[in-house]
Amino acid sequence: MFLCLFLMFFFFKTPTLALSDFTINENIEYLLNLSGQATVTHQIDITNNFSQIYPKEYQIQIQGLPLSDLNATDDGGNILTNFLSQNDSSQIKLKFNQPKVGKNQTTTFKLIYRVPELAKHKGKTWEISLPQLTDSALNNTQITLKTPSDFGTLSFASVPVKFQEGLNQNTVSLQNNSHSKILIILGNYQLFDFKLNYSLKNNTSSTITSEIAIIPDTYSQSVYYQSISPSPLGIRVDPDGNWLASYELKSGEELNIIADGQVKTGLHLPVETTNLEKYLSDQTFWPVSDPQIQDISRNLNSSRAIYNYVVDTLNYNYDRLNSSGRLGALAAINDPNNSLCTEFTDLFVTLARAKNIPAREIEGFAYSNNPKIKPISLQNDVLHAWPEYYDSTSKTWKAVDPTWEKTTNGIDYFSDLDLNHITFVTHGLDSQNPLPPGSYRNEFSEKSIAISFATEEIKTVTALPLIAFKNDRLLLQNYTPNSQKNLLLSSTNLSLNQTIDYILPYSSKEITIPKMSFWKSLSSRHQKITFTLKNTEEQVSVQTINYPPHFINLGISIIIGLIILTTSGIIITSLTHEKNT
Secondary structure: OOOEEEEEEEOOOOOOOOHHHEEEEEEEEEEEOOOOOEEEEEEEEEEEOOOOOOOOEEEEEEEOOOOEEEEEEEOOEEOEEEEEEEOOEEEEEEEOOOOOOOOOOEEEEEEEEEEOOOEEEEOOEEEEEEOEEOOOOEEEEEEEEEEEHHHOOEEEEOOOOEEEOOOOEEEEEEEOOOOOOEEEEEOOOEEEEEEEEEEEEOOOOOOEEEEEEEOOOOOOEEEEEEEEEOOOOEEEEOOOOOEEEEEEEOOOOEEEEEEEEEEEEOOOOOOOOOOHHHHOOOEOOEOOOOHHHHHHHOOOOOHHHHHHHHHHHOOEOHHHOOOOOOOOHHHHHHOOOOEOHHHHHHHHHHHHHHOOOOEEEEEEEEOOOOOOOOOOOOOOOOOEEEEEEEEOOOOEEEEOOHHHHHHOOOOOOOOOOOOOEEEEEEEOOOOOOOOOOOOOOOOOOOOOEEEEEOOOOOOOOOOOOEEEEEOOEEEEEOOOOOOEEEEEEEEOOOOEEEEEEEEOOOOEEEEEOOOOOHHHHOOHHHOEEEEEEEOOOOOEEEEEEEOHHHHHHHHHHHHHHHHHHHHHHHHHHHHHHHHHO
16 A cells, blocks of 8 residues: 655744745655665755745644654754654654744754665565655655665666665665655566466367466566476467467366466566567457547557556446456447456557557466555456557567556556566467466366465476487477576587577477588497587586488498499309300
8 A cells, every 4th residue: 555645734923824935845765674674864944935934833644654763853953742653644743943034044854763664575576665745835855765785676666766776775766746656666576486277178079189378488577387287298389479288188088287386577588579460450359440449549649648548548346356257448448437457458459559559468467465456356367467569669568557557546557567467378369369377267166376476486407308310300309397498509420509599398399400421421430429408507418319310321321332232243243154155
C-alpha cells in the first residue's frame, strides 16, 4: 500500500492567511541500513512572501509511516509540542522558537525520525514505497535515498530518478513536484521457485499426441528445470517463442506431469524478431479493422498515447476477479467498467496494431503483495495478463502493464516493468493459443501452480549433449530438461571450431561439419573422431565416436581394390591362355 504525506499549515498573524503567502520547500534524506530501517532527515524551509506575514506554529500529519524516535528542532532548539503515533498515522505539532520575520526571510526546521521497515525485502529485490505528495502547499520536494550497495542497482522506478552507484552505498535522488506515487525497486534480478502440475487425458479411441506449454526462456527471463516428469517425447518452439512439450497418450490414458525449477527475471537479452507484419493482423479478441477501433486509433499517435487511453478509459471490476470469461477489445470499449487485465491487454494490443505498432499478449504470473492494489486471480491459475509492443527505436519488445497503473492509481508501468512478472506464454499469431500453465487441470479444478521467491540460485550444472553422426551431418542430442546455450564445439581432426547458440530441452540439433578428403579419411587415425564441447560455465565434455566416412570410404577402397585385382587377374589369365595357345 502506498504511503501518503499530508501537510497542514497553521499560520498565526491574521485569520485570512493563505498558503500562497509562503514558499515552502522540503528536502528529505532516507538513510537505510541492511535490515531496511530508515533514518530520515526531513528539512522544511518556509519563506515569507510578504513582510508582515510569518509562521509561528506548524502541524504535520504523516499517514502510512510508523515513526519513532522523533526529534524536531530549529535554530533555537526543540520545537516539538506534541507527537502522537498510532496505527501508522503520526500527528506532529510544532512551535517555532525564532520564526523569521520579513519578506523573503526563511524559517528552517528539521525533523529526524526512524521508519522501521521502509524497504521491504522481496526475494532478491528491495521495494521502497515513499510518501506521496498530496499537499499543494509544497513548492518543491527533493528526495534522496541512500541504500547499502548489497541492495543492488536500480531495477524499477515509477518516477524519473537519478541513480549513482558507490563502493558501499548507492544513491537514488529525485525531485517530486507532482502527485505521482513513488515506488523504487532495487535489485539486479528476481528469482522464483516454481512447481507446475499438468493433467492430460485422452478421451478418444486412438493414440494421440498432446502438447503442453512450459515456462520458456525469453529476452527478459531464463528458466532452469530441476525436472520434468515424465520426460516428454520432445520440446519444440513455436513462432511466438513458446516452448511446447509433447506427450503420447493411448486411448483412455490419463497422465500427470510435474515440472519444477527456477526462473530468473530482469534480463535484457538481445532478441531478433522478423516478419513483424504478423503482429499487426486481426485475431479473436483483437478486431483491428473494426470501424470503431479505427476511429479511436486516429487520434492516438504513439504507444504511450495508446497506453494512456487504455488506462484512462477502462476501470477494473473486482467483482469479476475470479471470472474466466474473456470479453475482448470491443466489449471493453462498450462496457469500460467491466474490465479485467485481459480487457486492458486486448484493448492495448488492438489499438497498437491499428496504428501499425506490432503488439502481442503475455499471459503469466505476476507477484502481488496486495491484490486490491495489484489484482491477480485468487482462484484461477492464469494469474495475470499484460501487453508487449515492439519499439522500433530500440528494436526490441517492451512490456507494459496498463492494468496495474490503473489499479495503483498512477504508478508508471509504461516506462519500465518490475522484476515480478514471469512469462508463461506469448500470444501474437494466435490470441488464444497455446494455453498457459494452469489451464491443464484435473476434474477437481485444483490449483496447479505454486510460485514463491527463491532464497538461493540453483547452480546450473547439467550434462552436455551427446554427439552422433547422422548421414553427413553431426547430431547433438540434449537429453536434459534444460536448454543448452552458447556451446563451443571443436575437433582437431576436422579443423572444426563452431558455436551452437541454442538446443532446447529433450531436443536435438543437426549441424554441418567440414568434409575430410577421401584419401585423408582412409588413415587409421581417423577411424574415430574426438569432439570437445564446452559451455559458458566452463563445463567440458570430450567424446570420441566412430567416423562413418572412414569406414564407408575404406569399404569403397576395398571394393575398388578387389575389382581392380579381379579385373587384373582376368586379364592376366586371358593373356596367359592366349600365349599358351
